[in-house]
Amino acid sequence: MPGHGHAGIEQAVNAFSLLRDYFEGAIIVDAESRITWMDARYRDLLKLAPDFDPIGLPVEEVIPHSLMRRVVETGKPILLDIMRFDDRQFVVCRIPLKDEAGKIEGAIGFVFYDNVDYLEPILDKFENLQKQLTRAQAALTRERQAKYSLSSFVGVSDAVKELKSQVRRFALREGAVLILGETGTGKELLAHAIHQQSDRADGPFIAVNVAAVPEQLLEAEFFGVAPGAFTGADRKPRKGKFELAHGGTLFLDEIGDMPPGIQAKFLRVLQDGEVEPLGSNTVRKVDVRIIAATSQDLEAKVADRSFRADLYYRIAVLAIRIPPLRERRGDVAALCETLLEQVMRSSGQRGWVLMPEAIRLLEAHDWPGNVRELRNVLERAAALAPSEVLDAAAIRRALPQAAPRSPSVPALSGGGDLSAKLAEAERQAIIAALDASNGEKLAAARQLGVSRSQFYEKLRRHNISS
Numbered sequence: 001m002p003g004h005g006h007a008g009i010e011q012a013v014n015a016f017s018l019l020r021d022y023f024e025g026a027i028i029v030d031a032e033s034r035i036t037w038m039d040a041r042y043r044d045l046l047k048l049a050p051d052f053d054p055i056g057l058p059v060e061e062v063i064p065h066s067l068m069r070r071v072v073e074t075g076k077p078i079l080l081d082i083m084r085f086d087d088r089q090f091v092v093c094r095i096p097l098k099d100e101a102g103k104i105e106g107a108i109g110f111v112f113y114d115n116v117d118y119l120e121p122i123l124d125k126f127e128n129l130q131k132q133l134t135r136a137q138a139a140l141t142r143e144r145q146a147k148y149s150l151s152s153f154v155g156v157s158d159a160v161k162e163l164k165s166q167v168r169r170f171a172l173r174e175g176a177v178l179i180l181g182e183t184g185t186g187k188e189l190l191a192h193a194i195h196q197q198s199d200r201a202d203g204p205f206i207a208v209n210v211a212a213v214p215e216q217l218l219e220a221e222f223f224g225v226a227p228g229a230f231t232g233a234d235r236k237p238r239k240g241k242f243e244l245a246h247g248g249t250l251f252l253d254e255i256g257d258m259p260p261g262i263q264a265k266f267l268r269v270l271q272d273g274e275v276e277p278l279g280s281n282t283v284r285k286v287d288v289r290i291i292a293a294t295s296q297d298l299e300a301k302v303a304d305r306s307f308r309a310d311l312y313y314r315i316a317v318l319a320i321r322i323p324p325l326r327e328r329r330g331d332v333a334a335l336c337e338t339l340l341e342q343v344m345r346s347s348g349q350r351g352w353v354l355m356p357e358a359i360r361l362l363e364a365h366d367w368p369g370n371v372r373e374l375r376n377v378l379e380r381a382a383a384l385a386p387s388e389v390l391d392a393a394a395i396r397r398a399l400p401q402a403a404p405r406s407p408s409v410p411a412l413s414g415g416g417d418l419s420a421k422l423a424e425a426e427r428q429a430i431i432a433a434l435d436a437s438n439g440e441k442l443a444a445a446r447q448l449g450v451s452r453s454q455f456y457e458k459l460r461r462h463n464i465s466s
Contacts, residue, residue, distance in 0.1 A: 025110040029059050030130045033069040045114055071096050071107040073172050121170050150193040155331040159323045170318045171197035178315050179293040181322030184372030187293035195249040203248025206241050211254040211453045218262050226280035242275045245288045255454040256296035267311045295457040325367040332363045339375050343382045357392040427462040
């Protein structure tokens with residue numbers, strides 16, 4: 001064990017040496033959940049190569065399903081648990097290590113048994129109960145489970161590594177999370193990942209796109225409807241999203257589009273933990289974690305009073321910014337590899353081959369639509385390609401071209417690269433649409449065929465104030 005002078009960890013090692021006959025192996029991590037010591041028997045259980053040195057590595061890189069980080073960050077032990085490793089299951093115990101002042105300096109984990117046969121009577125009883133519950137809720141559970149994990153967010157850049165580290169930290173807390181990022185950056189994917197890594201992972205994950213629900217229906221969507229609340233209402237009560245998300249997570253995409261009238265009622269639910277369905281005089285307790293996302297500048301909306309300041313501070317307890325793809329161009333190659341695995345192939349085709357010059361072309365693009373746009377370009381290139389080889393010519397054909405000029409859009413200058421020309425064309429089209437609609441942003445968005453949230457994001461990106 002490396003000498004680091006922490007008395008608590010050294011005492012833990014000494015205690016293990018006295019009790020080793022009662023355990024099958026042990027591991028110790030430091031305050032950053034990096035492995036500082038591992039018993040030789042634990043190495044054998046994990047079947048680690050003799051020349052592999054786990055010391056200093058994050059514990060999840062060696063033991064993917066380890067919960068040692070949770071013990072370190074919460075300071076709470078997990079006294080009995082079943083941990084999966086490959087096709088085996090270990091019965092384990094995890095305990096936080098503290099110094100004399102009570103500060104967490106790491107954690108120690110023990111393997112009681114290297115299989116679960118010893119717990120067979122309890123497991124059989126639990127399995128029968130679990131089967132009954134699973135049969136009753138199978139269809140509903142499939143709809144309300146997180147669809148993505150953190151590994152679904154592809155990237156090898158320092159920006160993505162820091163982002164994932166932040167997500168892991170925030171997942172273990174209970175505060176509301178606000179995810180900021182341009183359209184197509186993967187905000188909903190990260191929301192699923194936060195839920196999946198949180199203590200609410202077994203609860204429902206309910207998602208609402210605020211921009212996609214008509215304003216007059218939002219109140220019923222969030223808070224539910226009592227029987228006969230209005231003409232044509234169902235005779236049975238209809239639960240709102242808050243009640244459906246009870247015990248889990250409610251994800252609000254494009255929260256910047258929430259109308260002011262709903263914001264006040266929404267804030268009251270967050271403050272009191274109670275919902276009152278439409279047409280009802282009774283309130284119901286709800287336990288829900290809020291994860292919100294937006295591509296808009298919420299602080300600017302607070303400044304112009306289109307978004308309540310008290311609601312903003314309530315949902316922005318923990319803020320995460322997803323960098324746009326143009327700020328992490330080094331991830332383009334890894335993203336292409338993952339995305340092309342999902343693109344349809346013809347029968348007998350082994351897979352798509354992306355040539356180096358094609359990757360360089362993709363890395364040079366500005367990607368205003370981010371990963372979603374990259375996916376579309378790859379799908380278009382694959383559909384147009386005569387073979388499984390995607391070269392620079394195939395990518396060039398698939399990249400968006402400058403829109404044809406119209407009387408309302410001035411001609412572009414001859415200089416500059418394609419990305420700059422496309423950006424200028426988009427900017428001029430937005431200004432022309434605003435002029436044609438007398439500054440009415442919603443009408444301009446309809447004229448351009450984009451959603452309200454996308455239009456506001458384009459205004460922000462092009463620094464168009466009116």
